[in-house]
Amino acid sequence: MKKCTIKRRYLIQNPKEVVKSILTTSSQYKKNLQQVFVENHPDASKRLAILGARFQTVKECEAFEKDLHPFLCADVSDDKRYKNRYLSLFGLPQNYNFSLLEVYKRCDKLGTKPFDFAFSSGMSTQKVLKVLLYREMQFLEREVELLLEDDAKAVKNLCKRAENICYLLMISTVIFDPILRERLLNAFFPFRCNDRVLLLKFVQHKAYATLLLDMRFFLREQSGFYLLKKSEMPLLFFVKKYLKKEEFRIAKRLKKALY
Structure with missing residues (x-):
């Protein structure tokens, strides 16, 4: 039976630090990383990005979210504004959304x-x-x-x-x-x-x-x-x-x- 792949997109902060952590040789999540869309911001402490990841099990997904919790702002998997087409056209919604x-x-x-x-x-x-x-x-x-x-x-x-x-x-x-x-x-x-x-x-x-x-x-x-x-x-x-x-x-x- 073919394994079910779980796809997730996360809004994260401090992407450079997150990716560095994931890509270290000791990181168990290197294989899960699929894509990173980086939002440039003059203030590095407020820099945001979209991280795309894939998991084989729910347990693996939950462990990933737990370990990266300090950097995860939101799960935006179901928000089409964070899909590739929208990001390439408009950038992150934080740039144009308003109250x-x-x-x-x-x-x-x-x-x-x-x-x-x-x-x-x-x-x-x-x-x-x-x-x-x-x-x-x-x-x-x-x-x-x-x-x-x-x-x-x-x-x-x-x-x-x-x-x-x-x-x-x-x-x-x-x-x-x-x-x-x-x-x-x-x-x-x-x-x-x-x-x-x-x-x-x-x-x-x-x-x-x-x-x-x-x-x-x-x-x-x-x-x-x-x-x-x-x-x-x-x-x-x-x-x-x-x-x-x-x-x-x-x-x-x-x-x-x-x-």
Whole structure:
């Protein structure tokens, strides 16, 4: 009977020291080492790498993990971001992953002051789209305040912000739950009427307050309940597959911000 090979990928720190330890003639794990992807970092103490290894038994795998425990950060065998293709394209996720809540805090601090986004190619598409939606909501809420203050440009600007939000929801067909998307799209429809009287009536109605609560809950929801299977695809893949021929202003900005 053919032996079953156990494949593992580990995120490790101090890779030079780890590999040196494994490759010493006295090391019993030399035969297990398959691959090392090294992440360069100016601070050697924070240098990370991916170590690929193969084992013939579970016992052998457990012994390896126990002996190298001080250097093992995580078992990333099931995380495709650590596969060879993704690593070669984007590097380690630590370079481009980010906390949504931390970005939201920065947006809150900036308020409606304009600034340009810069998105790494490997970033999670659902996170990027949520950040863009969060930012558009900031502007929309500010325009509602201006509308209530009888600002002359508020109606036009509200329509523009609603168009941006609806566009982001429409291009998210493979990212967010379709029922949620449809409900939100319908809820934003009143903002596109270009009628000051109707807009004033809407933003003072409980329907607008409900919409704000729904958006805030959706954008801050962390469980993944509203996410589809492809929601975590790298932003580069999403842009190339779904936005290649898109000319709407949001799509242009997104493509321009990609690096």
